[in-house]
Amino acid sequence: MSENQFDVIVIGGGISGLTAAYTVRKRMPHARVVVLEGKDRVGGRTLTVPLVGSSGVDNWDLGGQWVGTDQRHVMQLLSELGLDTYPQFSVGEKLQRLGGSKVTSYSSDIPSLSFWALIDLYWHMAKTDGYQRELDPLDPFSHPKAKEWDAMTIGGFLDQTIYTQGARDAVEAAVRVVLGCEPNQVSFLFYLVYVHLAGGLQKLLEQKDGAAQELKIKGGAQRISLELATSLGADAVKLGDPVRSVDQTDDAVKVITQSGWQASSSYVIVATPPKAMEHMTFTPELSSLRRSLMKFMPMGSLTKVILTYETAFWRDAGLSGEVVSNGGGPVLTLCPTGPICLTYDATTEKGSPALVAFLGGNLAVAYASVTAKQRQEAVLEHLGVFFGPQVRKFLDYAEKDWNLEPFSFGSPVAFLSPGGMDVFTATVRKPEGRLHFAGTETATVWSGYMSGAVQAGEASALAVLHRLDPSYLSMDDLETIVPFLAQDHQAGGDRNGTVGSPVMKHARKQSGPFWWVVSTALGVGLVLGAVYLANHALKSPDLELS
């Protein structure tokens, strides 16, 4: 039994769990650490697969793939692991089909509607960005409108604030890919917090200047996990054997896997999607708040398709490979819209041309109900609208419906249904006895992204190290781990009505005139922006993911 005695057991062999184990080992080299994973591979929601490309077999990502220079946690880790990046290709025109069935590029044939839709979209984005900036992401209910925002969905916010179908389509397409859900399924407050943790909408949606779609990882994103696992050593990562029970006593935690393998440790880091905890038995039972959180934190639905080609024919046509679409017209009898929300150039660092297409939210769900052949036909038909018949001459084709992935339960991230943010805030990263929590959903920087997975993995590891022996930590570390140690019990806070504590009432009073100023400023900005856009023929609006 003594060989199954550990300092730290990590549940979940994705980037977050592996980073947690790696961080413990880095700080405390003699630490006995093991990572337990249900899948027969590491990587969680990253998955790099070999496909036939123009110059033989090459690697493509069917899961998370992008990083950005602003994402310091993942960039630092990549550097430590000796992994290189290369920029997302973005030269050339982008295409869109929003607000109607017409395909438009950004330098020609702009229907008059699109102009207003663009204004509408800027206005919406400015408002959203203004709101998220006001929020304290770790204490969102200190904002006077937080309760109201958590009672509404992004869709409800659109119903109140957006006027053109084009702008609405753009936001819908963005939400489907960023969160894997429909705007009417997600708490508007959660969305604001999510955007805040990424540093704003531009960072979330763009490809440049450190934004979320700036860089790709040479060899594929799963290499992060593979390198981490190699660094930990084969004995420290146990695959294909999901944890079934986690029993805490006063001085240890005992973990039992499906195969009956048992181990005990001083601490456990649970680095799984929140939903995965519903499939383990905890003794004592997880807190009522955490169980409640799981009710309101479903995983997104995202299907990713890679198509490899002999040549990057879209580049030859002056296109970047980027498309934003809100379904468009039907291409299959069963489904009322086309499947694709977004495409990008997916050419590898070795120059193997490819496109990547995303089906998100209800589109991922609806197209999962037809056969693979029908789905492929719909994808090709839809891609053909933008890129012509050449899309059918692919060399290889791979798709991944993350809803069917065991132990992931969906992708790209777990989001919050309305009404759950108070419990989320109080609970998501709060330890329970000897259990600590990681996973990108718990991150306080770039939550939902690979960088968030790294940040949460590191922070939870440091929090555990702090309990094992505080001398391993620096003063800076202490600051990092505060949210991962304990928080105010927000969930016990105001939920009796619209109006909260005196502090909240005070803040609410002040928000009126403030918003008049902001609104006026936005209005002036819009007019100026409209003039600018008209003069510049709408060549490159600052909208990339949406």
Next chain:
Amino acid sequence: MSENQFDVIVIGGGISGLTAAYTVRKRMPHARVVVLEGKDRVGGRTLTVPLVGSSGVDNWDLGGQWVGTDQRHVMQLLSELGLDTYPQFSVGEKLQRLGGSKVTSYSSDIPSLSFWALIDLYWHMAKTDGYQRELDPLDPFSHPKAKEWDAMTIGGFLDQTIYTQGARDAVEAAVRVVLGCEPNQVSFLFYLVYVHLAGGLQKLLEQKDGAAQELKIKGGAQRISLELATSLGADAVKLGDPVRSVDQTDDAVKVITQSGWQASSSYVIVATPPKAMEHMTFTPELSSLRRSLMKFMPMGSLTKVILTYETAFWRDAGLSGEVVSNGGGPVLTLCPTGPICLTYDATTEKGSPALVAFLGGNLAVAYASVTAKQRQEAVLEHLGVFFGPQVRKFLDYAEKDWNLEPFSFGSPVAFLSPGGMDVFTATVRKPEGRLHFAGTETATVWSGYMSGAVQAGEASALAVLHRLDPSYLSMDDLETIVPFLAQDHQAGGDRNGTVGSPVMKHARKQSGPFWWVVSTALGVGLVLGAVYLANHALKSPDLELS
């Protein structure tokens, strides 16, 4: 193996599953039927327990307990099973603490605020009732505002339409008990459909004239399931062995339980809460729509407390035992409000005095995070505010947190987070191959109630019989089972924006003037109602659950 060959296997031994098996057997006496249940008892979300009462041990319900004469499906079944009912006691004054810390009864000391709150509440209820009446519950998206309503929560609707804290508190208390969640957690469209299926708000909230809290069952509500199980015979109900896998082939379904027991059948009726399906493996995988549905259909949180007494001291004080409260002031440091949303007289048919108290939504969650002793202290403290120190002199005390109940996952019902109603409508009762679905969540009359469980159980049984041999069914039966056989593929319907098909646009156009008329009528009604109320000293407003 031949002894494990069935015509129908029913998964789930609650009222719905047992009724399904009973219905199959009633129509087709030689049918080989078995009911498989994970719990070691039948009854699902009903549970009758013996407690010490004034004249020895008597029975009380810790789960579903009420029926009403309008609930014809459960009333008919009770009659067939020879079970009797008795009326919910409701003589005397009712107490409330809404919109502040003051306790008020319905015939004295009405603060001026309460008058306006009452008007506000009537207005809200009239609007809600007007909306629900317009809906086709089986095709809610035929209503022009359905998409907007599914993008908002009840809380969002309150933010837009309710002006007094008192009225808001009343609605919150009602939602917490009726659905086990906070108003800001549930799709407003789902709520409207739910109300519609019960025949309106009055039916849902009241104690008389066929409403949901009209009658109790002699001996307790679990007797329905116990009698059904007896009627089926011991061999036909297998307890304490949850189903783990369900494999469909072209001509049969094979079911395997946790203990390794195997059986096959022509059809399977899954009569569990939707969530329970996440803990079984289906081959082929359940449809993507059903998996998506489960993401947006959490179970409510409801804790029920029974206190038995030597005498019904509240009756002696002229009180009915009914209290509606929205938390009120704190009674425990950890929790900002009192625990109780609602109490009723729970005196048995034998005359053993008792009170029943409900903790719903976030109150159930928050109070589950303290010890049982602290929770009891808070309940007693809170009850004492209304009924005085005598509440502490109970003979027996029992509580049930349904979130901790295995295979139930919560109570009283699974509800819809926003944005899931299109998938719900298309999926919840739609067969998948040889799998049929029951459970109160699938009911088309009184969904969420015991009567809905009966109705869905019967309808799913008839749908299966229809496939086994249509000659067992009458023409009336055929009408009943239509929603349980197939539906239009709603989930593939409009979700591209606010505006749907031409039909929906048309309906939207018409709704404007119509609503002006309704609003005006409501306004006139309100003034008249206010005058009436003022004249009648607000003695018995038509509000019982809220």
